[in-house]
Each structure stands twice: as structure tokens, then as C-alpha cells.
Ligand SMILES: O=C(O)CCC(=O)c1ccccc1C(=O)O
């Protein structure tokens with residue numbers, strides 16, 4: 001691979017519907033897109049999953065721009081790259097900042113696959129030609145609205161419903177949903193809203209047959225989660241706490257979870273994602289791909305990684321129209337009968353709509369090799 005230049009673009013997109021979790025509400029998104037251009041004339045694309053506020057993890061859109069601009073791009077330019085695995089290896093000496101690292105690394109992977117003239121999914125070792133789609137439902141203003149939303153999503157064909165919970169919006173709403181929809185695949189995501197003092201309260205969720213409860217405790221914790229998992233029948237799934245294959249290994253050894261949610265951005269990219277995938281597969285820990293309200297480029301990468309064999313449970317990668325009036329890729333991501341078909345054209349398999357991207361770009365910067 002001969003990298004010629006990199007372009008960072010910050011775009012702004014309005015979500016069709018506000019999305020509320022235990023930590024806050026998202027109404028629109030500032031998104032950094034990375035384009036890595038090669039001398040061969042091809043471009044690879046990546047997307048940072050960071051949001052404006054440091055409330056999911058410590059990163060923000062601004063810290064990502066700074067890290068990419070002042071540290072990660074210069075480090076990438078220090079010497080040539082022949083395989084995308086070298087990018088994360090080179091980034092190891094920089095602490096944290098996983099979303100920023102991943103955005104660049106994903107673009108290099110896309111470029112690599114395009115140069116090989118192969119779909120990214122195949123280059124990563126993907127085996128599925130379609131992936132199961134679930135939907136993440138934010139906290140609603142009323143119980144009635146929640147039930148209506150879920151009814152609509154089930155009609156649309158989603159294969160799994162995930163609802164956000166927090167103290168005051170948990171046992172009662174889950175009980176209602178279960179009464180209304182006794183047989184659906186249902187799970188809850190707490191985004192760190194509880195502590196070990198809530199063990200008895202969380203145990204009350206055991207009777208509703210949830211597929212899992214996601215990240216009930218603190219964002220960096222794997223110790224208290226092990227204590228909680230020992231008391232709960234419902235499998236715990238870790239999201240925020242897993243930043244690397246090493247984190248996953250420790251969580252599995254401690255018994256902190258029985259399922260792992262993978263987000264490419266949260267773990268620094270696709271190379272680390274593959275390591276976590278293989279580790280979980282060898283320990284019989286099922287995985288699924290989480291979401292961060294991505295635009296089309298991040299979404300396309302999620303589809304590629306979800307095509308691997310150990311992504312056993314439906315993920316949060318919903319179609320473009322669930323989030324956006326118009327996405328930044330063509331075609332948009334579509335769902336048929338609860339599945340998204342994995343594209344078979346080279347790289348991420350969706351074409352960035354450069355005209356649309358231009359129109360919503362707040363600023364951009366060009367970095368010559
Ligand atoms: O992209 C989606 O549809 C799911 C979004 C989601 O659940 C989420 C969005 C922002 C921050 C954290 C999370 C999460 O999975 O915990």
C-alpha cells in the first residue's frame with residue numbers, strides 16, 4: 001500500500017429521532033470521516049464513533065480531531081504500511097484514544113481490501129452473506145410510547161429488541177414489555193447506571209427471560225461485574241468495559257460476563273476486533289456488534305465485522321433509514337425480513353456520496369504524506 005494523502009472531514013447530521021440513554025440524549029451528530037488515498041488512485045474510508053460529550057467514554061469529536069491530526073496521522077506517515085495490522089501495532093505506544101485510532105485504522109483496512117479487489121468482509125474472514133438485525137430503543141417519555149415503538153419495530157422485522165434502562169425505568173417497563181410480547185428476544189442496556197448496592201433490584205429482572213443485561217455497572221469495571229454475574233441468572237454482556245483482547249481475556253477469566261458486545265471504535269479498530277472475536281469464539285462467549293448511531297461508513301464497517309462466525313446474536317446495526325433522512329452512502333443500508341445482506345463489492349461495499357458529504361462538511365483538512 002502506498003498512502004498518498006489523508007483527508008479529515010467533520011460533518012454534521014441530524015438524527016431523525018432523539019436517542020436517550022441513562023447518560024444523556026443525542027439529537028444530532030458531529031462525525032469525523034477519514035479518507036486515506038493511495039498512489040494507486042483508490043480511497044479507503046473510516047468513521048469515528050465519538051460523540052460531542054465525553055459521556056460514553058472519555059473521547060469527544062474534538063479530542064479525536066486533535067489525536068488524529070497531531071499524533072496518529074504523523075505516526076502513520078513515519079514509515080510505509082504494507083498491512084493494516086501494522087497500524088494498531090504502531091499505535092500501541094499511544095494510550096487510550098481508541099475511537100480516534102479505529103477511525104484511521106478502518107480506513108486503511110478499507111483501502112487494503114479495495115487494493116486486493118475483495119470485499120472487506122471476506123478479507124476479515126467473514127463467512128455470512130447476511131446478518132441478523134436488532135434495534136436499540138432509547139428511554140421513552142411514557143410506557144405507552146415504549147410499547148407502541150416496540151410494536152412498530154417488530155412489524156418492521158427486527159429480530160431482537162434492546163431497551164435502555166436506568167433506575168426508575170427498569171423492572172416495571174421490562175415487566176410490561178414482557179406481558180405484551182411474551183416470546184420476543186428482549187434485552188436491556190443500562191450504560192453503567194447501577195452499583196453493587198442494586199444487586200437485589202437487578203435480580204428482579206431475572207424472571208423476564210432477558211437474553212442479557214448489558215453493562216449494568218461502572219464503565220471500566222470487570223471486578224464488580226463478576227460478583228454480580230455470580231448472583232444473576234441473566235447473562236451479563238459487557239460493552240463499555242472492554243477496550244482490548246486483554247480486557248476480554250480478563251473479563252472471561254473472572255466470569256464478569258457471558259456475552260461480549262463488540263464496537264470497532266471502542267477497541268481501536270478491526271485488527272483488535274479480530275483478536276477479540278477469535279478469543280471469544282475459543283471460549284464459547286457469543287458476540288454481537290454494538291452501535292454508536294453511525295453514519296453509513298461506520299455502519300458498513302459494522303456489517304463487515306458482523307459477517308464473522310462468532311457474531312451469533314443479532315446486533316444494533318439497523319438500516320440507514322432508522323437514523324437518517326438521507327445517509328452518506330449509496331446504496332443506503334437496507335433491511336429485508338430482519339436481515340442486512342453483506343455487500344460483495346470491494347472494500348466496505350458502499351460508495352460514499354461525496355456530494356452529500358461536501359454539503360454537510362463543517363471543516364476539513366488535507367494531510368500530504
Ligand atoms: O447504534 C445504535 O442503534 C445503538 C446505539 C446505542 O445503543 C448506543 C449509542 C450511543 C452510546 C452507547 C450506546 C450503547 O450501545 O451503549
Ligand SMILES: [Mg+2]
Pocket residue numbers: 189191214215239240261290
Ligand atoms: Mg451498550
